[in-house]
Amino acid sequence: MMRAVVRFVFVVVVTLVCSVLIVLMIHPDVVRTAPFMRRSDVQLFSTMWMGIVLEALPFVLFGVLIAAIVQAFVPDAFVRRIVPAHRGVATVCGALLGVVVPVCECGMVPVVRHMMMKGVPIHAATAFLLAGPIVNPVVFSASSLALQQSPSLVWWRMGLALAIAVIVGLVIGALFRTDVWKPMSSAMHPLPTSKRLKLWHAIDQSAIEAFDMLVLVVIGSAITALMQTTVPRESLAAVGDAGVFSVIAMMAYAFVLSICSTADAFVIATFVPVFAPAAVLAFLVYGPMLDIKSVVMIFSAFRVRFAVALVLLVTGVTLLCMIGISFVRIE
Numbered sequence: 001m002m003r004a005v006v007r008f009v010f011v012v013v014v015t016l017v018c019s020v021l022i023v024l025m026i027h028p029d030v031v032r033t034a035p036f037m038r039r040s041d042v043q044l045f046s047t048m049w050m051g052i053v054l055e056a057l058p059f060v061l062f063g064v065l066i067a068a069i070v071q072a073f074v075p076d077a078f079v080r081r082i083v084p085a086h087r088g089v090a091t092v093c094g095a096l097l098g099v100v101v102p103v104c105e106c107g108m109v110p111v112v113r114h115m116m117m118k119g120v121p122i123h124a125a126t127a128f129l130l131a132g133p134i135v136n137p138v139v140f141s142a143s144s145l146a147l148q149q150s151p152s153l154v155w156w157r158m159g160l161a162l163a164i165a166v167i168v169g170l171v172i173g174a175l176f177r178t179d180v181w182k183p184m185s186s187a188m189h190p191l192p193t194s195k196r197l198k199l200w201h202a203i204d205q206s207a208i209e210a211f212d213m214l215v216l217v218v219i220g221s222a223i224t225a226l227m228q229t230t231v232p233r234e235s236l237a238a239v240g241d242a243g244v245f246s247v248i249a250m251m252a253y254a255f256v257l258s259i260c261s262t263a264d265a266f267v268i269a270t271f272v273p274v275f276a277p278a279a280v281l282a283f284l285v286y287g288p289m290l291d292i293k294s295v296v297m298i299f300s301a302f303r304v305r306f307a308v309a310l311v312l313l314v315t316g317v318t319l320l321c322m323i324g325i326s327f328v329r330i331e
Contacts, residue, residue, distance in 0.1 A: 083119075083120060083121060083124060087121070087123055087170065087173060088170065090121055090123060090124040091123045091124055091127045091166050091169040091170050091173065092127070092162075092166055093124060094120075094121075094123070094124030094125060094126070094127035094128040094131075094165075094169060095127040095128065095130070095131040095135070095161075095162050095165040095166050095169065096131075096135070096162070097128045097132065098128060098131050098132030098133070098134070098135045098136045099135050099136060099137065101128075101132065101136070102136035102137060102138045102139075103132055103133070103136070104133055104260055104261060104262065105132075105133035105260070105261055105288050105289075105291070105293075105294050106260065106293065106294070108128075108129050108132055108133060108294070109129070109294065109297040109298060109301050110301070112125045112126075112128060112129040113181045113301045113302070115128070116180065116181055117181065121173065122172060122173050122176050122177070122178070122180060123169040123170055123172060123173025123174075124169065124173075126165075126168060126169040126172045126173070126310065127165040127166055127168070127169030128165075129165075130161070130164065130165035130168060130169070130289045130314065131161050131162055131164075131165035131166075133261045133288040133289070134157065134158065134161035134261055134284075134285065134288050134289075135158050135161055135162060138262055139261045139262055139288075140154065140158065142262045142263065142265055142266070143157060143265040143284070145265075146265035146266040146268075146269045147265055147269060147272070149269075149272070150272055150277075152330055153272075153277065153280060153281065153284070153330065154265075156277075156281055156325070156330060157281060157284045157285060160281060160285050160321055160325070161285050161288075161289075163321065164285065164289070164314070164317050164318055164321060165289075167317050168310070168313045168314055168317055171313055172306075172309065172310060172313065175309060176305075176306055176309070179303075180302050180303055180305075180306035181301060181302050181303070182300070182301060182302060182303060243276075243326065244319075244323055244326070246275055246276055246278075246279040247276075247278055247279050247282045247319065247322045247323065247326070248282075248319070249279070250271075250275065250279040250280065250282045250283040250286075251282045251283070251286045251315070251318065251319065251322075253283060254282070254283045254284075254286050254287030254291065255286065255287065255290060255291050255292060255295075256291075256292065257287065257291070258287075258291035258292045258293050258294075259287065259291075261287070261288035264283070264284060264287055264288065265284060268280055268283050268284060271283075276326060277325070277326075277330040278322045278323070278325045278326035278330075279322070281322060281325060282318065282319075282322045285318060285321075285322075286314070286315075286318045289314050289318070290311060290314050290315070295307075295311060298310065298311070
């Protein structure tokens with residue numbers, strides 16, 4: 001009962017907020033009487049917020065639908081049987097799974113949570129969570145098109161994503177054995193036996209989880225839009241060739257920008273002549289693994305210790321890899 005009330009209140013709030021944003025997009029003059037607000041900033045914020053939500057929504061829905069179908073139709077015993085017993089092999093296979101399962105980072109969290117609930121080892125699922133949004137064929141094609149002048153960056157992106165995902169997956173697997181996800185209320189109900197009822201069960205659970213994820217997407221998108229509105233892009237050019245500082249700056253920029261991995265290469269293409277290759281790769285690799293939206297969803301779906309460890313490990317390993325790459329000549 002309480003959960004239904006919370007959902008109803010959230011629907012009302014989101015409807016009101018979206019209505020206000022639409023009004024501001026169409027009639028930004030309504031804020032001209034407020035001395036502390038600039039019309040251009042308000043319009044930019046509302047446009048970015050709505051744009052990020054609309055960009056992420058299809059991928060979230062696709063991800064939760066796949067997760068619900070896997071949960072309803074794939075037997076636990078089958079999952080345990082196909083996963084390699086060797087930890088290293090299983091982690092590499094998890095990272096490579098993204099090549100054949102093109103799920104965007106916005107839909108990764110529910111898919112990976114259900115994979116773990118089905119019995120996929122934590123190290124393999126973590127590797128898939130990190131590498132999947134980068135190594136899938138859609139992102140590879142988009143990156144190749146955007147970086148035609150620097151094709152080697154595309155291959156470095158894929159290779160580094162796989163390497164970081166495997167390293168982090170192995171460390172996470174050594175730190176955590178099981179029970180890293182937060183329990184779901186729907187998981188307590190037994191699955192139906194007939195295929196028709198399983199299908200309706202999958203649709204029902206997709207709707208429930210999609211709503212939960214939408215809450216996080218709206219919150220994360222608001223934070224992202226606020227950061228994009230207040231942080232000027234021109235300030236990045238000052239550290240374009242500043243070694244490790246340029247790497248940190250581009251990692252932070254990727255985290256704040258929170259752009260889909262299918263489009264981030266087009267954004268960074270304008271910075272390629274200005275930034276060192278290591279900084280460009282930091283943006284292309286770190287962003288799809290961790291951004292504001294994904295971190296909000298990770299902390300919601302998984303236990304705090306696991307989420308904190310994952311964020312720190314991905315950040316640290318990526319930074320070390322990019323510092324090492326800075327000593328390599330990349331054409």
